[in-house]
Amino acid sequence: MNDSELDAKLKAAREPSMLAQYHEAFPQRVLANLRSTTWKPSLGRRSLWPRLVWSIATAACILIAFAVGHWRGGMESQSGQDVLANAKIIQETLAMFPNRVRAIVQDSHGLKLVLADQPEVPNSTPIYVRICDGENCSSLVTFSGQEIQIAGQKLTVLAQPDGGIILEGNQFVWSSAEKSFAKTNLKIEAKNLGPIGI
Numbered sequence: 001m002n003d004s005e006l007d008a009k010l011k012a013a014r015e016p017s018m019l020a021q022y023h024e025a026f027p028q029r030v031l032a033n034l035r036s037t038t039w040k041p042s043l044g045r046r047s048l049w050p051r052l053v054w055s056i057a058t059a060a061c062i063l064i065a066f067a068v069g070h071w072r073g074g075m076e077s078q079s080g081q082d083v084l085a086n087a088k089i090i091q092e093t094l095a096m097f098p099n100r101v102r103a104i105v106q107d108s109h110g111l112k113l114v115l116a117d118q119p120e121v122p123n124s125t126p127i128y129v130r131i132c133d134g135e136n137c138s139s140l141v142t143f144s145g146q147e148i149q150i151a152g153q154k155l156t157v158l159a160q161p162d163g164g165i166i167l168e169g170n171q172f173v174w175s176s177a178e179k180s181f182a183k184t185n186l187k188i189e190a191k192n193l194g195p196i197g198i
Contacts, residue, residue: 084104090193097115099121100116101113101121102121103142114148124159128190129157130188141193144158153171156169163192167190
């Protein structure tokens with residue numbers, strides 16, 4: 001049925017006929033029904049559910065704020081210390097993103113998590129790397145074979161079978177065994193963190 005057919009049907013339909021008595025008696029019937037129903041507004045009988053939900057939500061927000069404040073306070077009390085030296089942080093991060101953590105980086109801007117798009121990072125021993133360029137230091141926890149940007153350098157981190165670590169950058173190659181590299185103003189520290197249980 002198209003629009004013109006529908007229009008024609010609606011125009012052909014007749015208005016329902018109501019008796020005049022119906023229209024006259026309608027107001028009296030409505031009033032009679034209202035009088036017969038006992039209706040009293042209940043001012044004090046509100047549902048407790050909205051109050052309960054708001055109370056729980058407020059308590060949860062306060063607990064979360066307290067936990068975050070406590071955690072940040074603990075982190076700030078470690079001023080001068082490297083947060084990535086804390087095995088618990090590494091363990092919890094790896095548990096939240098299995099086989100996706102390419103690196104956990106700490107620099108002057110704070111902590112940054114570098115994740116792979118797919119769960120493709122091999123399960124291996126985490127490697128800790130700290131690079132200082134004068135006053136500015138950056139550190140990271142990563143895995144062998146990962147290419148990471150740190151301290152303005154693009155690095156490939158490699159673990160050797162004997163436990164040594166090699167860092168290969170655009171301007172240098174560094175080995176934990178020889179501690180030699182081309183750019184002399186960088187101070188580098190790297191070590192295997194050993195197995196971290198998840």
